[in-house]
Amino acid sequence: MDDGVQIGENKFISKAPQSTEGQQPAPPSPPAVEVTPPSDLHSEEDNEEQVEEDSDYSSQLLRTKSDAGVLRRGQRRSPSDQRKIRRHRFSINGHFYNHKTAVFTPAYGSVTNVRINSCMTTPQVLRVLLNKFKIENSPDDFALYVVHASGERMKLKRSDYPLLLRVMQGPCELVCKVFLMEADLGEEVTYDVAQYIKFEMPVLQSFITKLKEEEDREVQKLRRRYNYLRCIIEKQLNCIPEGATCM
Numbered sequence: 001m002d003d004g005v006q007i008g009e010n011k012f013i014s015k016a017p018q019s020t021e022g023q024q025p026a027p028p029s030p031p032a033v034e035v036t037p038p039s040d041l042h043s044e045e046d047n048e049e050q051v052e053e054d055s056d057y058s059s060q061l062l063r064t065k066s067d068a069g070v071l072r073r074g075q076r077r078s079p080s081d082q083r084k085i086r087r088h089r090f091s092i093n094g095h096f097y098n099h100k101t102a103v104f105t106p107a108y109g110s111v112t113n114v115r116i117n118s119c120m121t122t123p124q125v126l127r128v129l130l131n132k133f134k135i136e137n138s139p140d141d142f143a144l145y146v147v148h149a150s151g152e153r154m155k156l157k158r159s160d161y162p163l164l165l166r167v168m169q170g171p172c173e174l175v176c177k178v179f180l181m182e183a184d185l186g187e188e189v190t191y192d193v194a195q196y197i198k199f200e201m202p203v204l205q206s207f208i209t210k211l212k213e214e215e216d217r218e219v220q221k222l223r224r225r226y227n228y229l230r231c232i233i234e235k236q237l238n239c240i241p242e243g244a245t246c247m
Contacts, residue, residue: 112129116128116163117163118163118164119161120161121160121161122143122157122158122159122161122162125144125162125163126139126142126144127139129180141182141183142181143155143156143180143181143182144162144178144181145186145188146165146166146169146176146177146178147176147178148194149174149176150191150194150195150197150198151193152189152191152194153186153194154188155186155188
């Protein structure tokens, strides 16, 4: 066979066509390049025609949503409006202030800090505290009390300086604290009374019994002394003669 080489029984390998000696392969043809005239003039004419056609139908076309985003510019508020918004948007100890009712009652014993100086009197400190808790009542309805660990309670006068009094009590807050209370509900407790506050009722009852017994003994003692003096006065009156007169 001329087309292949036999390598076995009924098996052939085809041979690639070989070029004859003296012949060279045909060179590749160069790529075809098409030269076109500039399209600027044609594009401008086409655009003008398209704009004229679009203007005819623009009144009939519906407005479509574009992909461009629009950022809305916020309105500038006056300083008074900004203060009002800040007043409505704050919390006290984690609780939001209710600006509609303008009422906020702090929990009993809750601790707060304010910035004051040693020249501020009691009404000025009260005004600072009420402003922090957003309490709109008058400062005259409240008072500051110095409460000791023993139970003694002393009301600060309007002419006192709370910071100086607090410094004089020492740095330990377990010994003495300054409380903000209503003027009508708070009352002063002296040191003598404060000694018996932390006792239980049976112990206090025994104190009352002993005090009553001591009071009865004092009453009996006064009665005996009164009777003794009365007897002496009566004897002296009986010894005076009837005609004698005192000069």
